[in-house]
Amino acid sequence: MNKLYSGGSQPDRRSPELNRFDYIEFYVGNAVQAAHFYRSALGFKMTARLGLETGVRDRVSILLEQNNIRLLLTAAQGPESPIARHVNIHGDSVKDIAFLVDDVEKVYYQAVANGAKPMAEPTRLDDDHGYVIKASIAAYGDTVHSFVQRDSYWGAFLPGYRASKDRESRNGIGLREVDHIAISAESGMLTELVEFYCDVFGFHESHREEVVSEYSAMNSKVVQNSNGQIRFPIVEPAPGRGTSQISEYLSYHQGPGVQHIALLANDIVASVRSLRENEIEFLQIPDSYYDLLESRVGAIDVGQKEIRELGILVDRDEWGYLMQIFTKPLHSRPTIFLEVIQRKAARGFGAGNIKALFEAVEREQLQRGNL
DSSP states (O other): OOOSOOOOSSOOTTOOOOOEEEEEEEEOSOHHHHHHHHHHHHOOEEEEEESGGGTOOSEEEEEEEETTEEEEEEEESSTTSHHHHHHHHHOSEEEEEEEEOSOHHHHHHHHHHTTOOEEEEEEEEEETTEEEEEEEEEOSTTOEEEEEEOTTBOSSSSTTOEEOGGGGSOOOOSEEEEEEEEEEOOTTOHHHHHHHHHHHHOOEEEEEEEEEOSSOEEEEEEEEOTTSSOEEEEEEEEOOSSOOHHHHHHHHHTSOEEEEEEEEESOHHHHHHHHHHTTOOBOOOOGGGGTTHHHHHOOOSSOHHHHHHHTOEEEEOSSOEEEEEEBOOSSSSSOOEEEEEEEEBOOSOOGGGHHHHHHHHHHHHHHHTOO
16 A cells, blocks of 8 residues: 655644635546536536637536536536546546635645645636636545635636536535535555644544444544544444445445535424425435434424434434434445534534444445445
């Protein structure tokens, strides 16, 4: 296993200042069809596009937005493209997790001084709407992190993109922003990834969990930045009787990558109802999970009947409680999925639900013949 970063001979302990997630870019086989799915099933608007019609010959990129969530879908225009090779290896998957920053040059050079592997030096991108400064470093596997400074830009997204007519035509389903992004790591990689985020970006470890079910197990830790806007739960497989969901992901993704994206909802009950009406499938939670729910988490603001009917999980920590639900894999490979989450002051990630979730995934794995 190649080391993620060098560690830096003279690390800059001032740490890069990252504001929040700017966008998440997927490399996909067909951006047009994928965009239709995200619009019709998940309530996103198509707000900008880049491709042949804008003078770009090697790719098509479609930007989808819902409130503060930006998803960028990019597909190749030919089989020799690095984009096509990425999709051939990993399937449709996350390539770039971009951060909004105030000063790209400062953040980039601090990250490189702290040991990050450079991928693209700070570059100014211009068009009639102003300019954006962007740079990138390597993360894990084939995933990268980009830094975006857009305080001098007033266009649709980035220079070269054309605003879409769909810009104001669709209503979302109450998904507000990215809550966290979970990473599947190879066995033995968990500590190294935690060190990567802590050493390069000055993140801190906020949670850790070990889960063992009848068939499989995993270890997990969460790292986050100082303002709490960027959070990465990281999971690795642990020895067990069967093949864990993490091992299944790694096998079909061909290495580490984004396991799921958690989207924060204003009203999880309304959002899940809409998603189910749009034929989004969720993991099935056994009815017995709800029999002792009130005694475990106490009183909540949502009716028990609705929670049970929709299959929403509930967990409480010392600050409050949260409600969460997980989709089945979004693509043909059993890899990336979505989480919908609503927080009622809780700061955790549903530690009390992890075993129930693990067992639900194992039932799906059994049907796929992968347990």
